[in-house]
Amino acid sequence: MSENKVILTVACTGAWPQKSDTPWIPLTPREQADDIVRCWEAGASIAHIHVRDDNHQASMNVDPFAETVRRVRDRCDIVINLTTSGGLGLDDEIRMKPFQQLRPEMASFDAGTMNWAHSTVFENSPRFLEKLATSMRACQVKPEFEIFDAGMIYNVLYYMKKGLIQGPPHFQYVLGAPGGMTAKVRNLMFLLETCKHHLGDNFTWSALGIGRGHLPIMFAALALDGHVRVGMEDNIFYRKGELAQSNTWFVNRVKRAAAEMDKAVATPEETRAMLGLTRQSPVSA
Ligand code: ZN
Numbered sequence: 001m002s003e004n005k006v007i008l009t010v011a012c013t014g015a016w017p018q019k020s021d022t023p024w025i026p027l028t029p030r031e032q033a034d035d036i037v038r039c040w041e042a043g044a045s046i047a048h049i050h051v052r053d054d055n056h057q058a059s060m061n062v063d064p065f066a067e068t069v070r071r072v073r074d075r076c077d078i079v080i081n082l083t084t085s086g087g088l089g090l091d092d093e094i095r096m097k098p099f100q101q102l103r104p105e106m107a108s109f110d111a112g113t114m115n116w117a118h119s120t121v122f123e124n125s126p127r128f129l130e131k132l133a134t135s136m137r138a139c140q141v142k143p144e145f146e147i148f149d150a151g152m153i154y155n156v157l158y159y160m161k162k163g164l165i166q167g168p169p170h171f172q173y174v175l176g177a178p179g180g181m182t183a184k185v186r187n188l189m190f191l192l193e194t195c196k197h198h199l200g201d202n203f204t205w206s207a208l209g210i211g212r213g214h215l216p217i218m219f220a221a222l223a224l225d226g227h228v229r230v231g232m233e234d235n236i237f238y239r240k241g242e243l244a245q246s247n248t249w250f251v252n253r254v255k256r257a258a259a260e261m262d263k264a265v266a267t268p269e270e271t272r273a274m275l276g277l278t279r280q281s282p283v284s285a
Helices: 029-042 062-075 092-102 126-139 151-161 185-199 211-223 247-260 268-275
Strands: 008-010 046-049 079-082 106-110 114-116 120-122 142-147 170-175 204-209 227-230 237-239
Touching (some): 008 247, 029 046, 029 062, 029 247, 046 062, 062 092, 079 268, 092 126, 106 126, 151 185, 170 211, 185 204, 204 211, 227 247, 237 247
Parallel strands (some): 008 227, 046 079, 079 106, 106 142, 170 204, 204 227
Antiparallel strands (some): 114 120
């Protein structure tokens, strides 16, 4: 039955797009919450959240996360997944604070260091990953292992073996980031086969293609009984030359594609059951 349920993550904002790239991107907590609620109404299962500072730059300040999460939680039951990587070069502790205080059901876990966009380093040091795994476990926040290339899978396997990660891992294959694996279906197949080889059926997975690789990866993930992520964090164009005017456009497209394949998008409650998530309340600082 569960292969007929598709967990649909919407990543509405991300760290990079600006209003000058697309006027439709939600940036403030209020804009983001409104957008996330609309996506939930359209059927999205999970909201992956980044926030921006007053100058619209990526930030890991707790306040805008807290406001966004509060506004979303007041209005809907979508599963909340907070980033741990908004803004490059930040201290380990700053990157962990939002999930430690706000206790989302999930948070992203970038499973290795990589060159980023041929310009800088996206640092996820062994020291940080050990702290992150330990803290997420203590906080009962499920990691979403973002896999930008195959070596990152082996980092996750290593931490599982060490006992820092427990329970079936959930992977998000991120394809098409400059510096990572390209958004080709053969790369998705390779990552999936690698996980199956080591873990059998004891994992769950989702995939996304950045930019022009968005559609091939989305359709391939559906065909392979995986889950999908869409949204302006990854892709601001609905089709070539046409900006999406709302993240709901992407959500609705997944819903239609899934229906054509006799699948349905998972509700937040179904998602919680499928991923073994724990609902919690924020803790005071
Ligand atoms: Zn993200």
